[in-house]
Amino acid sequence: MTVQQRAQSRCHWLPELERHSGPLYKALVDQLALDIADGNLKPGDRLPPQRLLADALQVTVGTITRAYREAERRGLLEAKIGSGTRVRAQQTEAPGFRHLSAAGQDSIDLSLSTPIETPLRQQQLSALMERLAGRPDVVEAALHYQPEQGNSAQRSSLARWLSAQGLPMAADELILTEGGQHADFLALQVLVRPGEAVASDALTYPGMIAAARQLGLKHLPVPMDGEGMRPDALERLCQQQRIRLLYLMPEHNNPTGAQMSQARREAIVEIARRYDLLLLEDGVQYVAPEHRGQAFYQLAPERALYIFSVSKILAGGLRFGALRAPASLITQLSAGLRAQCWASSSLPGAIACEWLASGMAETLIDWQWQELAARQQLMRECLQGYELHYHPCGLHAWMALPAPWRAGDFVQRAAERGVTLIGAEPFCVGSQPAPQAVRICLTPPPTRDQLRVALERLRELLHEGPPLKALLV
Structure with a gap:
């Protein structure tokens, strides 16, 4: 033969x-x-x-x-x-990643990064609707077709609010979008051609992975350390591959919670300028000003874009966000948005901008920071002794599993105990092996008592260890 x-x-x-x-x-x-x-x-x-x-x-x-x-x-x-x-399974999203939770009726959901439930949100929204009803000029403007960049009054209002939060920008730098994911997809679709390469942290937001895959882009992972993306690894990748755009979450990596130092940001900007990379910074995981570093668009305004959304601070259902872009890209991005949907819906923008400008948003955001701090403390108590990584403003934590646990087995066993989690697989870029870790979202349970129950179930599971059959597979 x-x-x-x-x-x-x-x-x-x-x-x-x-x-x-x-x-x-x-x-x-x-x-x-x-x-x-x-x-x-x-x-x-x-x-x-x-x-x-x-x-x-x-x-x-x-x-x-x-x-x-x-x-x-x-x-x-x-x-x-x-x-x-x-x-590959014919899907456009990362494995195991869903827009809405797959948690059963009796399961406690720790899988989604959402604002914390509170009656204050509904009360404020009701008051805002009444205020807007008394302003026929705003309502009338919201009923008309808008320019591609979005309603000019709303762009001005949002620019003022962001500037007051330490993110200075002008109205003409903004394009209003239907949330952060829309801004992400728009930037990739307009600025990167099919077959070209984009790069990101090796562990990154599944929505970015799904968007790159849907658009036929080559998505390359950059190895990470405790601060996120490593400049030396990015440099080596740029020497080997032609990269068009670099996707970044410098304040709060999703899922690991890693935050970049100023020196790390400056090193990445220097590499971006040498290799002519566009920088797309995702700021949807909103961070309080006192915990925030310098945005990439402040370090490299000529090549950096910034994504903002109200999803994590006001309400995900509003679907209101913005993309800050250099003047040289605004026309191109606006044309892309016009081809997608003509312009973002003006009524959610009117509500969101009124919410931010009224001062009520600060009350809601401050309450969420306080509640989040209490929930993080509860997590530390329940999971003491285990390796947890999280940001002070993070709605989730990243837990490295002790050996011999494997993430898939742990997620499955947690589900059997009535707790829904996401393992590392949906966050992995490319063909790299997934780490044995899980993301724990602290915000979906309506009360701390429910969160405590879920965390105690996880602690019991960790103490027990995996079943013998899982070790033999």
């Missing part, structure tokens, strides 16, 4: 390359896509190792490597260290 025959006998999938014209690697990808569409290959199916498939097809290993990389870029495959290259 020849080497080729032996290799073919061991391959459970062999593409019919003669059916396709053009370069061999593209023919292989095209056949892969057809076999997935026809159901011959199913999500989770493992592809032959590259050397084995090369021998079976009598092509170079480089051809197979190039084909697998192209298929991964198209979203057909995913490669994970230790599990090989597999057919």
